[in-house]
Amino acid sequence: MDMLKPGTIRWGYKLVDYTERRIDCDDANTDNLNMNLTFHCRRHEGAEVECDDNLITASASLLVGCDGIRSSVRAKKLGEDAAPLRYLGCIVILGIGRSPDSQLTNGETVFQTADGVTRLYAMPFSQPGGDESSEHGLSMWQLSFPMEECDAKNLSALGPTALRSEALKRCGQWHDPIPALLLQTQDDLITGYPCYDRALVEKRAFRDGCNSSAVDSFVTMLGDAVHPMSPFKGQGANQALLDAVLLSRKLYKSVCVNKKTPNENFLSDSILNALADFEEEMLQRAAVKVEKSASAAKFLHSEVAISKGNVTRGAAAADDVARKEQL
Incomplete structure (x- = not known):
């Protein structure tokens, strides 16, 4: 990002709406900006844009939506009914914790353990020596298992403490270093969500x-x-x-x-x-x-x-x- 001009990236903006319009390219005054964008901003930056109740308007020649699985760009362009979210029948819990003293969490090993229903995957996240790491570094773990969609949503909404409790209920008696890895993960580094695709x-x-x-649309999307x-x-x-x-x-x-x-x-x-x-x-x-x-x-x-x-x-x-x- 250091190679970009100042102001190229602006943080704290969420797209609310866009409107495409046809530009008359025979008009000598055209700047080829063929859409109006409306953003909600957490803070006001720059006087070159209009602000009204934290709404900012801008113009663009091209819009690329890379705003994730619940993309507002997608909702506007394709509508809510075009390939709706499809639940995949399982929940995923993620965490980053201090690596226990084990060959499986030595900073060089990736492993996974499963019992035919529940699966845990772990890999190195950072090497020893960082300010936030232990002498063995940090490991990322991913725990997943089947669950009804409504139950998965409820568990996700309960937050890190409930997610860790569910993880320990399922894997607390598994082989080392899994129990220690789950216990050594801070609450603010645990998240979980139902798994979807489209x-x-x-x-x-x-x-x-x-x-x-x-x-003709100058709007496209990529990624999720x-x-x-x-x-x-x-x-x-x-x-x-x-x-x-x-x-x-x-x-x-x-x-x-x-x-x-x-x-x-x-x-x-x-x-x-x-x-x-x-x-x-x-x-x-x-x-x-x-x-x-x-x-x-x-x-x-x-x-x-x-x-x-x-x-x-x-x-x-x-x-x-x-x-x-x-x-």
């Missing part, structure tokens, strides 16, 4: 949005705003980063092409084509990750997770499906 939207519907008769997935394949953040790189390259190429034909109409069309190409490639790439992550949410909390064999749990699940189909 079905992917078809590319044309994604491009047009919920109002296909509107002007488009393709939220379970954490059990470790692909959520990876896919978001790939999305960002892909979008940047598509937009850069569209601007470079426009330099050869300096025309506002051509630039707008070039950007729209870049967005369409980006969205098509993103949706195609992410589809398999969403599907496999949803599948992992099931088999990692089943007998497949503890079946014998020198294979990945995904391969074990595939073998289990094939075996059942032959019966």
